[in-house]
Amino acid sequence: MRLLIVEDEADIAQMLGQFFSDRGYEVMIAEDGARALELAQRRVDIILLDVGLPDEDGFCICRRIRDFVGCPIVFLTARVEEEDKLRGFAYGGDDYVTKPFSLAELEARVGAHLRREERGRSSANVRFLGKLSIDYAARRVYAGDVCIPLARKEFDIVELLSQNAEQVFSRERIYERVWGWDAEGDSGVVAEHIRRIRRKLAAQGEEARIATVWGCGYQWKR
Numbered sequence: 189m190r191l192l193i194v195e196d197e198a199d200i201a202q203m204l205g206q207f208f209s210d211r212g213y214e215v216m217i218a219e220d221g222a223r224a225l226e227l228a229q230r231r232v233d234i235i236l237l238d239v240g241l242p243d244e245d246g247f248c249i250c251r252r253i254r255d256f257v258g259c260p261i262v263f264l265t266a267r268v269e270e271e272d273k274l275r276g277f278a279y280g281g282d283d284y285v286t287k288p289f290s291l292a293e294l295e296a297r298v299g300a301h302l303r304r305e306e307r308g309r310s311s312a313n314v315r316f317l318g319k320l321s322i323d324y325a326a327r328r329v330y331a332g333d334v335c336i337p338l339a340r341k342e343f344d345i346v347e348l349l350s351q352n353a354e355q356v357f358s359r360e361r362i363y364e365r366v367w368g369w370d371a372e373g374d375s376g377v378v379a380e381h382i383r384r385i386r387r388k389l390a391a392q393g394e395e396a397r398i399a400t401v402w403g404c405g406y407q408w409k410r
């Protein structure tokens with residue numbers, strides 16, 4: 189299991205890193221938010237996220253990570269205000285551990301989240317298409333071992349098209365399905381998103397996955 193620790197206090201980060209790697213976890217450590225966003229692009233199973241970071245606060249980082257990562261996120265914080273907790277959950281966090289915490293409790297919580305995740309995954313569907321795999325529960329797309337970082341709407345489009353492979357969707361239909369009926373804006377944004385998805389897929393040698401059917405729309409190729 190791969191654990192990402194986001195913590196600016198070097199001694200705490202090191203202590204946690206040592207503790208979890210002794211227990212068989214593969215540990216990555218980020219000392220600030222920018223590095224966390226970078227490391228979260230890789231395959232990560234769970235994230236421990238300090239709220240007080242030097243560059244940006246953990247809540248904002250959480251929200252940004254949530255755009256492309258579905259794994260559990262546990263906040264580590266000295267703050268105990270209820271308002272902060274609610275804010276953390278609203279930003280996509282799954283749990284809260286207040287400092288000072290007991291390592292045994294933290295380990296138990298991490299284990300519980302991972303088991304829950306595992307249960308969800310075994311019942312969820314993962315679709316394999318050549319070297320691409322799409323994990324619909326975790327909302328992630330992999331090319332072999334490499335995670336392709338997709339923003340939320342980009343994944344929504346991939347989900348819609350890939351679950352209806354070979355079916356042609358017009359821009360308008362994609363817009364309605366992904367952005368919703370009452371979204372403000374227009375379907376032009378769909379083309380921009382498709383361009384971005386294609387660029388990311390192409391970087392992994394999967395450029396032909398989404399076809400343009402001239403005058404009609406887009407189609408996911410098996």
Ligand code: CA
Binds near residue numbers: 196238240241
């Ligand atoms: Ca801190």
